[in-house]
Amino acid sequence: MSRIFNFCAGPAMLPLPVLKKARDELLDYRGLGMSVMEISHRSSAFDELADTTEACLRRLLSIPDDYAVLFLAGGATAQFAQVPLNLAGPDRPGAYIVDGSWSKKAFAIAKRLGLAHLAASSEGSGFKSIPAQHEWDLEGDKAYLHYVSNETISGVQFRQPPESSLPLVSDMSSDILSRPVDVEKFGVIYAGAQKNVGQAGIALVIVRKDLLQDLAPVVPDLQSWKIQYQQGSRLNTPPTYAWYIAGLVFEWVEATGGVQRMAELNQHKAETLYQFLDQSSFYQNAIPPQFRSHMNIPFQIVDESLHPRFIAEAEAAGLSSLKGHRSVGGMRASIYNAMPIEGIEALISFMKEFESEAG
């Protein structure tokens, strides 16, 4: 068996022990003679899976009892609509910080629903920074303050959650479980699964229970966090296998030492790569250090004509999916929890070799 290093932004690489356990349990899940894919989401076996998965996540993030944990279909994009539908009203929009493509999308969807207010944007400077907090426009009655804690495409990350008297709503799709987070500072945390949680198709929503409310009858029940909470996230058939994989990933994070340990490992990986980029006159990263992501590291070669060759040769060397997002170009190394330091070392040694041959 040969495994490569997958630098894809998502779906991203999964920890090997998770894949092995899923493989071992594929044909016969815990003596049931079936796979998880084949058991009812209303069975006692799935109830137990749901309970242990939620309990593990609660331990990892120290989620207090007054927060509900939901596992919902539709990925993070579904939450771009569910957040305003569940929290805002026409006279009480959500306020949005737009500092990258994903926050721009979240804002656009909420705006189409007539439920959004633009508090600040760094689009004018090419999404290379986070607008300074004293410039945010939060005048008037706002239901919440929405921000994306890590912008996956441009590689910009909030070091700390912003301070606000409004309920904070954060899309943590690309950095959840990569570092400790003080859940009590948030009204809502949500995240798609296919980076640090597991398999695409499911999103985590951690919501303070007092924010769960009845929605206008025109809003389908499936969109209602309150109804989903009452139904154990199983109003209809959920993506059961993705839910199961999330549970295996949570167990792996816990066995590896928890989110504090993840943060140490992630910081070391990111700093190793940034240090290499910063000392180089051949490669570069355009994000100012204070905004740099520990999860997604875009980089370019000064001679941009070399990008296609770099990407093709890297792929051939077992360093997969380094092509940058089409809106940014160049390369991007996505180095979520499951990427070991050996992957960074292999990438840097390839980059050195490429420079000596092409430079």
Ligand SMILES: Cc1ncc(COP(=O)(O)O)c(C=O)c1O
């Ligand atoms: C920060 C962020 N938010 C939202 C999304 C959209 O997630 P999904 O494809 O699960 O809807 C992504 C996907 O890459 C993302 O990186």
